[in-house]
Amino acid sequence: MGTVDRSEKSGKFEWIEGGIRERSGEAMVALRRDIHREPELGFGTEKTARKVVDALEGLPLEIQTGLAENGVVATLRGSGDGPTVGLRADMDALPIHEETGLPFASETDGRMHACGHDGHTSMLVGAAHALCSDELRSRLKGDVKFIFQPAEEGYAGGRIMVEEGVTRGLDKVFALHLWPGLTFGSFSTKGGAIMAAADGFEMEVRGQGGHGAMPHLTADAVMMASYVATALQTIVSREVDPSEAAVLTIGEIGAGSAFNIIPETARLAGTVRTVDPALRERMPDRIQEISRGVASGMRGDAELDYRFAYPVTRNDESAADFALKVAGELFGEESAIEARHPSMAGEDFAFMLEEVPGAYVWLGVGDVSGLHTPAFAFDEEILPRGAAMLTALALKSLESAG
Ligand SMILES: [Zn+2]
Ligand SMILES: [Zn+2]
The missing domain is CATH 3.40.630.10 (Zn peptidases)
Incomplete structure (x- = not known):
C-alpha cells in the first residue's frame, strides 16, 4: 500500500x-x-x-x-x-x-x-x-x-x-x-x-416433577414455561406504546430428560431490544412479575436472571x-x-x-x-x-x- x-x-x-x-x-x-x-x-x-x-x-x-x-x-x-x-x-x-x-x-x-x-x-x-x-x-x-x-x-x-x-x-x-x-x-x-439497546435474560421455571401418567401429583414446569413464553409476548403487544419499538424474543427453551417424566424445572432464555431508556429500565421488572404470576398460578415459581448488555x-x-x-x-x-x-x-x-x-x-x-x-x-x-x-x-x- x-x-x-x-x-x-x-x-x-x-x-x-x-x-x-x-x-x-x-x-x-x-x-x-x-x-x-x-x-x-x-x-x-x-x-x-x-x-x-x-x-x-x-x-x-x-x-x-x-x-x-x-x-x-x-x-x-x-x-x-x-x-x-x-x-x-x-x-x-x-x-x-x-x-x-x-x-x-x-x-x-x-x-x-x-x-x-x-x-x-x-x-x-x-x-x-x-x-x-x-x-x-x-x-x-x-x-x-x-x-x-x-x-x-x-x-x-x-x-x-x-x-x-x-x-x-x-x-x-x-x-x-x-x-x-x-x-x-x-x-x-x-x-x-x-x-437498539440489546439486553438478555435467562429464567428458571420451577415446579414439582413426577410420573408422566400422574400429572395431578406434579406441578408441570413444561406447561408453566409454555404459558410464560406466551404471556411474555403481551409485554410488547399490550404494554408498550405501539409507536415505540421493542422486541422480546425467547430464543431458547428447554426442559426434561424423557418422554414420560414431568420435569421439575424448565429453562428459558431470550433477548430484549429497546430504544427508549425508560422502557429499557422497566423490562426486567415486567418480565419477572408476569413470569412469577403465571408460574405461581400453576403452583410453581420463576426466577429471572437479567443482564443489561449494550446500551x-x-x-x-x-x-x-x-x-x-x-x-x-x-x-x-x-x-x-x-x-x-x-x-x-x-x-x-x-x-x-x-x-x-x-x-x-x-x-x-x-x-x-x-x-x-x-x-x-x-x-x-x-x-x-x-x-x-x-x-x-x-x-x-x-x-x-x-
Ligand atoms: Zn454481529
Ligand atoms: Zn457486526
Missing part, C-alpha cells in the same frame, strides 16, 4: 476512492481474506491484531497493543493542534459454521466472519494507509486514532476499550458497518438512535448529518441515505458514543445473505469505498478544524 493520487475534481473527493483502489485495493483484499481464513472469537483476536500491526508497518503511526487484551490503537499525528478523530473497526468473528464455499473460507470449523468485521478491519487499515500518505497527512490539522477492537459480538470489548482510555482525548468518533439489504455502495445513518447506539445529530454530507460529496447524493428507523440489532460502539459525539454508519452491500448467517458474503469491491469514506470523515473533520 502506498500513497494516494491527488487529482481532485472541482473541490470534490472522488479521487479518494480511486486512489485507494489503485494503491491499496489488492492489499486490502489480501488482508481481508487472510483474516477471514482465521476467524477469532471474543477477546481472543491475537492473530488478527498481529495481522493489523503487520499491515500498518512502515507507516508514521504510534501503535499501542494489548488494549482489552487484543485491541490495537494506532495514532497518526497531524500538523496542527486541532481536534482528534477516532475511527473504529471491530475484529472478532462468530461461532457459526461457514457455508459460503469461498476459496478463502474459514479454516476453523464452527467459526466464521459472518458479521463483516474482517471487512471493517481491512477498510480501516486501508484508510490508515491513505491518511498517512504525504499529500493527505499534510492537510490534517489534528490527530487520527485508528481503533481496532476485539469482542464486539456479545462481550462488550468496546466497553473495556473505553474503560482502558481509548476515548480519552477524542473529539469525534466514527464507525462503519457493512449492511445487507442496503443498496451496494451507499451509506445510511441518522441522528439519534441508530441501533442504545446513539448518534450525535451533527455528526450523523456530517457523515451523510461527506458520503453525498464523495459518492453522489443518491449514495447518502438518511435512515428512517434504528435497527433493533445491538452494537457495542454504543459505549464509545456514550463518551464522544460521533456516528455509526451503515455501508450497503446489496442483496446478500444476512449478517450472522452461514452464507453471509460480500463483494470485495466495497472495501476501497469503505476505506475512502473513513478517510474522508477524518480528512474533512480535520481540514475544517484549522
